[in-house]
Amino acid sequence: MSNPYREIFSVRGAKGFSAAGFFARLPIAMAPIGIVAMLSQTRGEYWIAGAVSAIFALTNALVSPQISRLVDRLGQSAIMVPTTAISVLAFIALIVGANQDWPAWALFVSAFFAAAMPSIPAMLRARWTELFRDRPELNTAFAFESAADELVYIAGASLSVGLAVALFPEAGMLVSTVFLVVGTAAFVLQRSTEPKVRHLEHGVSHGSAIRLRPVQIITLALVFVGSMFATAEVSAVAITKELGQPNAASLVIGVYAIGSFVVGLIIGALNPRMPLQRQLLIAVSVLAVTALPLTVADTVPLLALAVFVSGIAISPTFITAFGLIERRVPESMLTEGVTWVMTGIGIGMALGAFVAGWVVDNFGAQHGFFVSVIAGVASVAIIASGQRILAGGRTEAAEETLPQPAE
Structure with a gap:
């Protein structure tokens, strides 16, 4: 092979x-x-x-x-x-x-x-x-890049x-x-x-890639995915401190990334043929489901195991998200389209850290993971509702930038 x-x-x-x-x-x-x-x-x-x-x-x-x-x-x-x-x-x-x-x-x-x-x-x-x-x-x-x-x-x-x-x-x-x-x-x-500089496709406006519906859907979904990352990190630090083992936080967070790293490389090697929009829906669904055990992990070993499992779908989510951007965004907007998705992740991490911190301060360390659960459900809802648009081709995405004719 x-x-x-x-x-x-x-x-x-x-x-x-x-x-x-x-x-x-x-x-x-x-x-x-x-x-x-x-x-x-x-x-x-x-x-x-x-x-x-x-x-x-x-x-x-x-x-x-x-x-x-x-x-x-x-x-x-x-x-x-x-x-x-x-x-x-x-x-x-x-x-x-x-x-x-x-x-x-x-x-x-x-x-x-x-x-x-x-x-x-x-x-x-x-x-x-x-x-x-x-x-x-x-x-x-793309799988290699996500792992990297x-x-x-x-x-x-x-x-x-x-x-x-x-x-x-x-x-x-x-x-x-x-x-x-x-x-x-x-x-x-x-x-x-x-990459060669590509002129705008015929009929495509000079507007930003964020005006494209596929970019909007994926970016918004990954805002919630990004918030899940930050929530897991903040909550892991809070829980390990509460358990009297603050030094274990770095180990727990490292395990989170390792699970994603390994699965990402495997996905890249297998190269599944399922439509990318369905792969993305499955990936965010797994993210949402695997966030649930985090809410009941009350020891460091259980927390590390739950965090490892919850991280397995991170790289698959990234791989399919960027793959969809490549296929649904006009070639002349590719770099911007990818960057908007990464911006969504960054904004989500900032918001997730803030919300998780507030929840931990007011309701306790264990409750921080409920933010991950809610964010996971939101990402599934967004990707599920956008399946028809994400299944479209690059031409359809390009046409969405055209000004609408007057009634």
Whole structure:
């Protein structure tokens, strides 16, 4: 039996841009927690550390689709170079500001401009799509990227905090910025695999990809999926602390990602033939059902087991969601469409962390997981109600951007 992952990496240039992209996207996981670790040590106040990190994360979530929209219009190299330069300079200013005790407003401004960092996962998926458009290998490539995303979040956050604690407060952010510079430069220099700039399809408006119904449905559903991730993390930290084993939180959260990582690789190798919209409905349904055991896990071993099981459908959800975007969004809007979905995940994580924190504070640690259950049900309802639209073709999606004729 052939190895599908060996096959996708046998294509010329695939190993190069994938390796460069892995390092270039590490800051996605390293920067938010790195800002907290850095400022909490240099300022001694968690509120400002969290606020600056939130400004960065939320601004990046809102700006990334606009940057990706420009990438679709002008090309990856033309946009990634200037936006990355702005982000790097802003990160350097933030690091210096933390070290030199600059006023709070300077830290917020630096974080705001650092959010110009482009969406590397979207750029990677665009390159895979250029290589394997409308071929089964694309599903394997998307499976690999989803697994790599999981690995980035596992390794990146731990590395950032570990460096800040073991060396000096700014160490995590400094290494994150170096990864951004080196990884992005290596990625951009590989011009042979850069997607061609495609002109807008005939009859398609210049509007944003978020106006497309498939993008709206998937993005909204993944807002709730993202909130499930954050809820699981917040609740796991609260429960392990309540049980007197706070150090077990990192183990529990790591198990959550490992389950997703393994299943994602398996799905990519199997490459199921079922329609993607049905696969997505099954994946979010599994997410919703497997969230239920979390509400009754009252020991660390039970919590770890329940979290592992609840994580098995994360990568399949991502794989099918991005696969649907590739098939339902006009080629000239692909990068922006992928980025909107990732923005939905980011917004969901921010909202989920806030809501779960409020529930834990007011009703107890165990009740935090009920937020995951509710969010899971909401994601199932959205994907189920959108099956007809998600089953449509790329042409139908493109036509939805056309202005409606007057009555």
